[in-house]
Amino acid sequence: MNAVFEIVLNPLFAFSVLRVSTPILFAALGALISDKAGVINIALEGIMLISALAGVIFSAISGSAFFGLFMALFFGGLVAFGLGYVSLKLKTDVILAGIAINLIASGGTVFVLFLLTGDKGISSSLASKLLPKIDIPILKSIPILGPILSGHNILTYFAFISVFLVWFLLYRTPLGLRIRAVGENEHAVDSVGISVVKTRFIALIISGVMAGFGGAYMTMGYISWFSRDMTAGRGFIALAAESMGGATPLGSMLSSLLFGFFDALSNSLQLLKIPYEFVSMLPYVATVVGLVIYTTQKTKRMHRMRIKAESKKEVL
């Protein structure tokens, strides 16, 4: 047990929490935006996978990590557009469409990888680039905080900045107003002449771009190659994180960090000869437990309020 504490209290551990939380946070913010617009985007998983591969391929072709990032985002938006098209235009159930996209992504990435490299498992033959790490001047030299907060990949910083950006978008801009309105009462939005479909399209595309960031980070920051089904359910976890976070930007961030904590813990615990299967399971269990605790608290709160209100008269 002491060994576990030792790991958790090490600044390196906190550093890795931020590191592993990054892709989930991106995807959770993506889940948040589409959820606010009233669309459940379970295609996040597939979008991340496609973006991850796009980042590898295009950074290898162009030799520029940022061009790779750009193409990862482009593909993220494009796939989300496709999801929007089939669910909003062709009226496919959005969950089934999401399953379809995940399936296409899972097979399609391997398919493309094989066509390009002749390898079905890993992209190591592609000379892909990494996005830069950033040392923050001053902060870097502060003990404890420095090693935790400095030296991350540029996208990790951007992920946390995005929490604010997404909040700003949703609560301070006309588009955000429309997105929230569409999710709550689409008829209201329709009746004032805003296109519901267009608003949802925009929300979905932003959601896809966020997942694109997550995917790009996976292959151009977290690790430096693409491998088959490498997102390993992060898109799904992001959905859980978003709903656990009460569908708010800050809440989504906190629950992404919680997941990141367990993910990092599972990486570290493997060093302690705890069975890896058991440890790998932790993040998923934590997500389910977190989700249940969140929903329990919510129902309890409502129940308490109700009892109080019903008994008020008796007290008077």
Place this chain on the structure above:
Amino acid sequence: MTSDAVLSMEDITKVYPNGIVANKGVNFSVRTGEIHGLVGENGAGKTTLMQILFGLNQADVGKIFFNGKEIKIDSPHAAIAQGIGMVHQHFMLVPSLTVSENLVLGLEPRRGFIFDKSRGIHITQELSKKYNLKVEPDMLVRDLPVGLKQKVEILKALYRGAKILILDEPTAVLTPQEMVELFNELRQLRDEGNTIIFISHKLAEVKALCNRVTVMRAGKSQGVFNVEDVTEEDISRIMVGRDVILRVEKDVAQPKESVLKVNRLTVVNSFNKRVVDDISFSLRRGEILGVAGVEGNGQRELVEAITGFGSYGLGSILIDGEDIKQLSIKEIRDLGCSHIPEDRMSYGCAPTLSVRMNLLSYKHNRREFNRRFFLMHMSTIRDVSTELVKEYQILCTSTEQEVRCMSGGNIQKVIVAREFSDNPKLIVANQPTRGIDVGATEFIRKRLVELRDRGAAVLLVSADLNEVMELSDSFLVMYGGKINAFIEDVSNFNEEKLGQYMLGLKSQDVDEIGRALHD
């Protein structure tokens, strides 16, 4: 078509995907500066016609002309661009946004990228002053009473430059006071040169407010009339194609022992509001007890509590002496309680299942429908359904037809057939004839009286005052979750006073209300 028409719709035909023909070759036109009534029974096609005009629905056949020019309206956006605004029956507002946010939605004032909240509030105040429609810009819409929500809706349309304003049954949800206010506001708008299309099926309102009226029946226009030239009786004749005889013949009730006893019942909703507040009454075998009141005064929650749909906090409900607090919906039904739900599509049927399966519903556990090895007795189910369809004159292609492909009246008959065919001891009928044709209405009302005479206890909740007065032997008036009055003898009661009870302007004293609880 008259030459001075500012807007006219010609030969409009609309068929819904489920095959229902909502409009069939309809012509409709309005002039500048008039209030134009559009009347017809529920299901006559008024709302569909207006949805086509507002771009929420597209006609399969037909043209729309604006100032003599043909226009295409394929979305609300296009309608708004032409200066057409609509206030819907179900408000098109976002509950968690404020009044001003709802008002400017789609035309948000901006400062750079940012939504300018304070300008939004300013705009709301200005408009509110200009049109003399008072609203609070900062209030959340979910906290507003219906009358105010409607004002927000009207302001929304005006803010978008509406010159032609469509109001879809605007009075259905209003108190008489709010109604007077609305009428004055509408007259003022008309005098300022706006055109108002007023959809209603209440002829007195049309008579009081409108200049001209178009009457619709069964998806077709029956003609346009100057309101001064026709009487309410004339209109109603055209509307239903025959004189309305909705007088239900019935003998004086012979109430026996109590079946339902509600004692100091209190229900609190999820917004923490006491929606049913300490009410008591009893209902006896062989009588129909009406529950009148403006909608949203606790009637729904009362029904939910009795039928087991919602929980309740304090007080008790006894059916045949048994406390139902801990009972499930099924156990309450097993006590002999039938339930006609308020919203037939949400609660009363499974739209994509067949008539047969919908007639089965809560009876699917019965021995007569089940065989050995857990198998259901399909042939019995078929035979019983066929019989019910015949007895209740349900129009359907076969008992295998999906109910969603049927008209509202026929779906309601399916529900009624299911609920009435079971020798119920207690019938809770919530808005049993809302939105259905006269024929079906008459049929259902007669059945209710028949069941009463056979000894059933009927609790009739209805927003239709005529229905309550016509059918009930005695009735309660609910206001703000409380019983505001108990009228023991319907035949001798004045309607003016009733209005005051419904609005909470007056209430009976405790002793009078206490008479609702027999023995």
Place this chain on the structure above:
Amino acid sequence: MTKAQWRFEFYRTGVVIITAVLLSLLIIVLVSDMPGLAIKLFLTGPLDSLRHFGNLVEMVVPLLFTGLATTVMFTASQFNLGAEGAFFFGAIGAAFIAVNWNLPPVLHPAVAIVWGGIIGSVFCGIPGALKVKWGSSELVSSLMFNYIAFFLGLYLINYLLRDVTAGAMVSFPFANSSKLVKIIPKTRIHTGLFIAVFTVLVMGVFTYRTRWGYRIRVLGTNIEFARYSGINTTWTIVMSQVLGGFLAGMGGSIELLGMYRRFEWQTLPGYGWTGIIVAILAHNNPFYVPLAALFLAYMKIGSDIMSRSTDMPNEFVAIIQGMIIILISASSFLSKQRHKMIVREAIS
């Protein structure tokens, strides 16, 4: 649905299947350097030898179970995607019985299959229970449970059942008495096929002829109406998912006992996901599950055979499957034809 609607759905599904096949051919032509051979193998491969035909039938069996599992959950409008995990974990359960117990033939696999089913039903049932108890989305938690089932299952196998003397990460061999008997020589088709076909019939009758099936269908169409009809919706929601899990778990056990000598899966086998496609293609009607399973298995086996002898990777089938889901569930696909038909009928 009325007969006309079923007819229309049949026609629509046919169009989707033809589109899917044509799309596959197009991809092959675009990508492959030997399109002729590739197309031939893809289209006729599963029928060109008894062994290949055997492969086809072998794959249909697990798909019938996962297809039925998803069908029953979707019929109840429960978006539980946990058939994958239940299938995997059911197989783990069966593996323990197959290795550790000593029972006479017939009884041994029967016990193992039932046990696998029970284990599977726990895995699909928990997300259902979480939903009715606390309202957490069964969609999200069932996805998490797929991963939990996978890692927990691997842990159990590797730490409790692993045969260290075998070279790979596999379990001890199953007792001979536990295995399902092969029924056609030169193939691995086993008695699980009979169980699967029987289960299809049982589920069809269950759905359309029993009161439980009735409750599930009512629940799936309109939950408020189900409540109103006195149906215990909480119980029905959970039970539909427990039943789904049981079917998936059974499927996993049967697959394992019919096709393997040891437990050797190191990844999720994917039948659960394909089962979702089966259910969609069968319009959630158990009687159509065999057709859907056969079609999907045919494509998969065809592409496997093709990829072995040509330069075409078999993963492209996933792309086609995705397209099938989208087209089948796109309600507006061909809806214009449908609407025209209706307008014509209604006006005349």
